[in-house]
Amino acid sequence: MSDYTAPVRDMRFVLNHVVDLKALSELPGYDHAEPDLVDAILEEGAKFAGGVLAPINWAGDQEGAKLENGVVRTAPGFADAYRQFSQGGWNGVPFDPELGGGGLPWAVTIPLTEMWNAANLAFSLCPLLTQGAIDALEAHGSDELKAKYLEKMVSGEWTATMNLTEPQAGSDVGALRTKAEPRGDGAWLIQGQKIFITFGEHDMTDNIVHLVLARTPGAPEGTKGISLFLVPKFFVNDDGTLGERNDVRCASLEEKIGIHGSPTCVMSYGDNGQCVGWMVGEEMKGMRAMFTMMNNARLSVGVQGVAIADRAYQRAVRFARDRVQGRSLRPGGTGAIIDHADVRRMLMTMKGYSEAARAICIYNAECLDFARRHPDESVRRIRQGMAELLTPISKGFGTDIGVEMASVGVQVHGGMGFVEETGAGQHYRDSRILPIYEGTNGIQAMDLVGRKLTLNGGEPMRALLADIVATADIAQGAGDPAVQAMAGPLAEAADAAREAGEKLAAMLGSDMNGAGAGAAPFLRLMGLTVGGWLMTKAAIAAADLVEQGADDRPFLKAKIATAHFFATQIMVQAPALARAATAGAEPLYAIDDDVLVA
Structure with a gap:
């Protein structure tokens, strides 16, 4: 169940011949992103994905995360894999070297993101959200919050979450009821409940940084009255050590049809009236700050769809090569179902969609890199517009084909695809959340x-x-x-x-x-x-x-x-x-x- 090979050749080809890695390496701050280094990073990433993350994917699905006495225990191997992930520097690949990051383009980060998610989607949701929170805090946080939290978030020593959804407010974020009351010292008291919080509680790191949308006193109804707050699981002392536990807890875990290894939490803030948070950005400008995180996540979720499509394709090809059934009409055929025209059509469809969606996501990331780093303001403006146009396409198209290709993968397996032991069904179950995520x-x-x-x-x-x-x-x-x-x-x-x-x-x-x-x-x-x-x-x-x-x-x-x-x-x-x-x-x-x- 752990056989995954990252499509490094195709990723390398897209970077060098579809987008322009050489031009990216000439942008300010990206001068070290030369092809030889990028090749080495992709190869090492492939080893980590195939050798560490993929082998624990099946156990994560079958055993899942569990809530025990208020503590979430992650699936077997997840905590150790995360330790290796963060110590290997993988969490910080696209972030500022001054914060301990790798300083590489997002166009290079996207193929790595695909590897992590293809190998183990449930595990990879955790760093995906942390990366989005880093972007939001870097863009909108105060100098004090940045100094206290960013470096350990970039290293992966601490993870982060995004808290939007509430029981009565799904996609209608403006209907949220979580409250924030000023404490009088610059901090705020947070009270409310959030649902569907991915990795809202876990045992993989010592601290979790929650970004929480809430409404301040007198704020108008709707999204215009929402502010964003940083709420840590544990308070952080001035010397960077962890202090007391904040008044935030995981009330329950959702029972889901897939991504069982990822704890999806119901989070309760301020049960005892003592949940403390700090505002990120301006009051009643929370959606603007949160959208920084969401736009990052939307591209990354699109990549998750690509990842599952390719993982399902790889599994389907292996099965089709080995499964002997029927009489081959192909001259010189082996009798395996890969000879059959309809099976071949399905495999080519999976391959074509996967490669097309991968190219879209990497090109989208290249546009973001140029928008952020190019010295010419007019180029930055044009590329930013292109990135904004492409983001809903990357997310929507990428995740749609993730589900569809996972379904085709089940079909290639025939009746065996409907049996859990083949693993084809897990990809279909896991992928189904992706067209729902992040809008x-x-x-x-x-x-x-x-x-x-x-x-x-x-x-x-x-x-x-x-x-x-x-x-x-x-x-x-x-x-x-x-x-x-x-x-x-x-x-x-x-x-x-x-x-x-x-x-x-x-x-x-x-x-x-x-x-x-x-x-x-x-x-x-x-x-x-x-x-x-x-x-x-x-x-x-x-x-x-x-x-x-x-x-x-x-x-x-x-x-x-x-x-x-x-x-x-x-x-x-x-x-x-x-x-x-x-x-x-x-x-x-x-x-x-x-x-x-x-």
Whole structure:
């Protein structure tokens, strides 16, 4: 159950030939991110993922985390694995070296994130949230809070959580009731309950830093009245040592269909009226601060979807190679089901979607790196706009294909896929939370249509489509017939995205419900188009390397073949999705509410 091999070759190829690792290494502060060092880091990360995290994945699923006398005991091996994770410096890879971090680009961190999550999704949720909290505290925290908490969060010595959801307030964060009362000395007394708090309590570190949304006295209703507070499990003394326990506890653990190794906690703050927190950022600006963390998490959750898709694909390929059933119609076939055309279609679908979504997430991260570090303000602005446009696509498309490819993986296994001992079912169960995390994918779709489509007057969308069309033109003139065949579907997808985008943007002013009705198919359309674009770029680069006589020709030819399959079998869905995206809301409401149940 522990056999996982990180797809380092594909990750390395995307970094060097789809995005521009060399250009990233020339940005201020990233000068050490040279290909040789990045290769070494990816190789070491692959060893840790396959050798430490993957072997405890099955036990984490079967035994899970347990709440005993107010203490959460994590699954067997988790605490030791986390100790190795933090001591190895993996938690701090993208953060400031002055805080003990590695100072590497997010575009390099994303492949590592995929490795951790493919090897052991439940375990990896813990550092994912800590990294998001670091971003939020670094951007909005006071100098005093940063000095007291950041370094140990970067090292991984302390972990962190994000506390938004309450029993009566799911995605409607503005309905929260948790209260914050000023104590008179700059601190606040926090009282309330939060649900679905990942790793809200555990035994892997000595302290946990909770970022908690709460409402201050006199604050207006809705999200405008929310503030963000840092609430530690243990108070921190001025010398950095831990003091008394804060008035915060885990009341219970949720029983879930998957990610059993990850404790999902109901957290109770201030049962005794003594829960103390400190404000992060300005009063009633909590959502702005929390969104710093959430945007980081949304890209990372998209990567989790990619991770599960690839892990399910690897398991399916191994099974298909070994499973002998039926008569092979393939000349020279072995009799294994991998010979059967329908099984081969499923495997190529899994491979194509996984590689396309991986490229989207790494490109998204590259845009963030340029937005943060490029010396030219105009480049930073353009790349920031592109990153904001891509984030809901990365999250929504990545997590949708995670679930879908895990399901396809079960199908490849046939009846054995429905039996727990094969492990295929765990990927499906684990992945199902991902389209719900960090804003459901319906919210991501609405964000894409309602905000990002028209961001900066539509500049990012226009720039993206121009880049896609330019790549289609290059493919059209390619010498490799397979690459040339990608040009037409890519150009058609770009046209479909442009037409649908223009119609949805027009709806925003007159028919918001119609735009909302088309949001989900439009997000899927954008995922296919952007993924197909990046796959075509990869194929062009691979074909050039083959022509130049590069080594590893089987890998390069497989890149071309996978991109060709994606373009001609998957991306061709784009025009149909454009029609669905622009059909308006009427088809959704053609049946009265009371008839829906009949």
